[in-house]
Amino acid sequence: MKRISINVSDEIKNILPETLKKDLQDHEEICPVCHGLGVVVDNNIYGIKGDTSDAGKKSMFPYNHQAIKFCPNCYNGVIRLCRYCGKQIPKGYIDRCGCEQYKQKEEEERRIKYQEKISKADEVDFEDIDSDMWLYDEQTDDYFSDVDSFVDAYKDFDEYESEEEIMNNLPKILWLTDPVDISMDADYIISSACEDLHEDAYENISSEDRRELQNILDEWCKKQTGTRTVYPNYKRYVRVRKGWFEINGNY
Ligand SMILES: [Zn+2]
């Protein structure tokens, strides 16, 4: 083995310019870790199995392949500062800060988006919806089969301790839902059943016979009562009324 030293300040002149240009935007600063170079020293220590040298006896990893790597604290030698608290935004978080002001701003934006979504949808009178219509609460990502179960759920939430707290945390609206029941496609079933058969097998099944199977499947699906799945319908909503809670006693 031989150890050589490379004179960085000599060699670096061969590959780097005298100065680096940095156009800093508002809320950008030179990285304090790499001083704007965008790179730091990387230690890659290693050992050799069965090493009997003095160095090998003293340490498991006595050797090093020191090199230069990208700075782990920044991109391109520049860090971004939070526009609210002025602290550095950690690498990879793209303008996301953990500070209170930032959270407030995020909450405000979320509220505006929610309002916009509601303003693009139609309000439906509660009296006009079917009694079997499920309602979707976007705030908690819960579905409710009716208003009573919605009211009960909010009364039961452990995190709310008083009537006032519940009222303050009620969603403004509940989305209506679209139901989907089980269905099966005869053509799809036949074609997958024919997959390993001879190439004309699928074609040799008449359209009458396919229709017959479809009818059987439809009948069978109709008998199923436990498959109904509902999806939120973001075009229609009912407004949540505080009165729902009063009618249901207690409050
Ligand atoms: Zn850096």
Ligand SMILES: [Zn+2]
């Ligand atoms: Zn911040």
